[in-house]
Amino acid sequence: MSASAPLxxxxxxxxxxxxxxxxxSGGLDSMLAAKVMLEQGIHxxxxxxxxxxxxxxxxxxxxxxxxxKPKRNNALWVAEQLGIKLHIxxxxxxxxxxxxxxxxxxxxxxxxxxDCKGFMVKKAREWMESHGFDFIITGEVIGQRPMxxxxxxxxxxxxxxxxxxxxxxxxxxxxxxxxxxxxEGWVDRAMLLDFNGRNRKPQMALAxxxxxxxxxQPAGGCCFLTNEQYSHKLADLWAARGTKQYxxxxxxxxxxxxxxxxxxxxxxxxxxxxxxxxxxxGYRKRYAHLNATSHTGPLVxxxxxxxxxxxxxxxxxxxxFGHGRDAERVEVAxxxxxxxxxxxxxxxxxxxxxxxxxxx
Amino acid sequence: xxxxSKHALDARGLLCPLPVIRTQERVAQLAPGDILEVTATxxxxxxxxxxxxxxxxxxxxxxxxxxxLIVIALQVTA
Ligand code: SF4
Numbered sequence: 001m002s003a004s005a006p007l008x009x010x011x012x013x014x015x016x017x018x019x020x021x022x023x024x025s026g027g028l029d030s031m032l033a034a035k036v037m038l039e040q041g042i043h044x045x046x047x048x049x050x051x052x053x054x055x056x057x058x059x060x061x062x063x064x065x066x067x068x069k070p071k072r073n074n075a076l077w078v079a080e081q082l083g084i085k086l087h088i089x090x091x092x093x094x095x096x097x098x099x100x101x102x103x104x105x106x107x108x109x110x111x112x113x114x115d116c117k118g119f120m121v122k123k124a125r126e127w128m129e130s131h132g133f134d135f136i137i138t139g140e141v142i143g144q145r146p147m148x149x150x151x152x153x154x155x156x157x158x159x160x161x162x163x164x165x166x167x168x169x170x171x172x173x174x175x176x177x178x179x180x181x182x183x184e185g186w187v188d189r190a191m192l193l194d195f196n197g198r199n200r201k202p203q204m205a206l207a208x209x210x211x212x213x214x215x216x217q218p219a220g221g222c223c224f225l226t227n228e229q230y231s232h233k234l235a236d237l238w239a240a241r242g243t244k245q246y247x248x249x250x251x252x253x254x255x256x257x258x259x260x261x262x263x264x265x266x267x268x269x270x271x272x273x274x275x276x277x278x279x280x281x282g283y284r285k286r287y288a289h290l291n292a293t294s295h296t297g298p299l300v301x302x303x304x305x306x307x308x309x310x311x312x313x314x315x316x317x318x319x320x321f322g323h324g325r326d327a328e329r330v331e332v333a334x335x336x337x338x339x340x341x342x343x344x345x346x347x348x349x350x351x352x353x354x355x356x357x358x359x360x
Numbered sequence: 361x362x363x364x365s366k367h368a369l370d371a372r373g374l375l376c377p378l379p380v381i382r383t384q385e386r387v388a389q390l391a392p393g394d395i396l397e398v399t400a401t402x403x404x405x406x407x408x409x410x411x412x413x414x415x416x417x418x419x420x421x422x423x424x425x426x427x428x429l430i431v432i433a434l435q436v437t438a
Contacts, residue, residue, distance in 0.1 A: 050377055073377055073404070076411040086415050090381045252375065282373060 017043040018186040019133040020168070021124050024048050024086060025222045026074025028215045029139030029171060032206050034082055036170040037137055040187050044137075046086040047127055048075040049120050051095040052251050053223040074216040081212065091123060092248055099225070100244045104156075109231035111223070113148035114156065121161035128166070135166040135181045142172045143197040151175070171195045171203075224255060233259055233360045240264060240304065249283065253301070256280065258321070259360040262313055266304030267360070270321050284335070290318040293343065294331040297322015312344065319348035365391075369398045372429070376404030380412050383434075387418065392438040395421065400430050409434070 022034040024046035034044050079086035098119045102112030117140075124136045140149050140157075148157070154176060158167045165180040173182070173192035182189040195202050207215065224230040233254045238244045240261070253269055257276050261267040271277035277299045280289075287301040300318045311334055319330035325348050335341040369386050371379035379400045386396060398409060409432050410420050422433040 050381060054377075073380070073408045073411060076380075076408060076415060079415045080411060084415075086412075088377050088381050088384060088412075090378070 017041055018135070018181065019043045019045070020135050020137050020181075021128050021131070021133045022046050022084070023120060023124055023136070023138045024075045024078055025139070026078055026216055027139070027222065028203055028207060028212070028217065029141060029144075031078045031082065031139070031212065031215060032203060032210070033137050033139040033170045034078075034084065035210055035212075036192065037187065038082060038084070040191060042187065044082070044084050045133075046075065046079050046082075046084050047124055048086060048088045049091045049095075049123060050088060051098075051116075051223065052092045052248050053095075053099075053225050055223060078215070087127070089123065089127070091119075094123075095119065096246065099246075107147040107226065109226055109228050110234055111147070111225040111231070113145065114153055117148045117153075117157045118160040121157055121163050121167060125161055125163045125166070128163075134186065135168055135179070136163050137168050137170055139171060140169045141195045141197075141203075142175055168192075224251075229360075230254060236261060236267075236360050240267065249286070253280075253283065253303075257298075257301075260317065260354075260358045261360055262317065262358050263304075263306075263310060266302055266306045266310055266314075268314055268317060269301040269303065270318075271298040271300070285339075286337075288334070288336050290314055290332055290334050292319055292322045292324055292330050293333050294329075295319075295322050295324030295327065297324065312346065313349070315344045315346045316349040317354070319346055320351070320354070324348060364393050364395055366395045366397065369396060371398055371400040371402075371405070373401055376402050376408050379405045380408045383409060383412065384416075387416075387434075387436055390436045392436055394436045395433060396436065397431060397433045400432070401428055403430065405430055405432060 020037050020042050022030060022044050024030050024034065034046065037044050075088065076086055098112055098115050102115040104114040107113050121136060121138065128136055142149060142151050142154065158164055161167065168179045168181050169176065171193050172195050173189065174194035175196060178189065181187045237246065237250060256269065256279055258270040258272055259267060260270065269280060271280045280299045280301055283301055287303060288306065289302060290300045291297065297318065298321050302314055306314060315332040315334060318332050319325065324330035328347065329345050330348055332344050332346055333341050334344055367390060369382060371382050374382065379398065379402060383398055390396060406423065413420050413434055417437050419435045419437060420432060421435055424431040
């Protein structure tokens, strides 16, 4: 910056732009909401919360590296397109209570969307207060999602987050009561929008108007909890342990591999390709594990307690999922938690002896 | 006289976006001009850390790959 730039002698409200913190998921709606505010001269910075269930990121790390599309973090990509800062915040620990005890219950799977929205807006409010920002914006649209984005749930999020009328939803603000930024004239209500319902056409049209291309369009939602199969695996984990708790490793592993529970007291996680095997390999010190030595095949982690009969069954399953599946005998190395390895020679379990219920 | 201080962050074994989050937390404690060398194993950092730096105006000085290890050196700007 040039040293001769004139310094303002008086700080008027007009010369210091108001500041909004925008919840940025990486999807189109929050991108548009932030853009609408930037167009009104508001200083916007983005915030993105990492819960451990986010679809962003991991699957890239787990899968093999060669991909047609370069890997990218969509929230960072959005921030770059908009020319705003993005703060990514680790909320893994605090978020557990949202997933384990949601006051408003779950959606169609284990997604606690309404509690989750309240939690994220609350965290954004805390950030706003500690960073001297004025208000919070989200990309919510009334009627967009059955659980968390309804006209009657909008005030719930505003109230439970403690954000109250400092929470502005630019994409549907015209359908909601006036908020503080509108009343104070920081933003012009007439320039805000009235999007409503599941129709995405208005968003696409606005995106085209702003020249946004190549934005991410997640199908289900922003996180794995909206995924039926994932939720099923999480419910199984809770049922098997007899308690609704989880650690970050647990929920990461639910994203990887084929999961089978042949007995109530143990389950197997079977790598499906080289990328998954490499990923599971990183956990081999924390889990008993199996791999065929006479043939190529997956790395298999064993979660739970297994006696000798169970280990034999696990070894036969390990053989089943490798290239020795049609061989008469396969040698399988079984390594326990202490790191001791022994080799079992087993017959691969025939496919018709694996009940469908074992697959989670 | 201002001396550049060098710092190291071990983000091995972490999956994206955790290496970026740890980088962000660490950079918040550093002064402009300081250099931070992040060592990670998730190839996602090759895209994410430079993107994070661009968004915040920091500069990537160097990216090295050594087998599974990825080392990214960045310089903190004001
Ligand atoms: S989909 Fe996941 S991240 Fe999005 S609101 Fe629902 S619970 Fe929260």
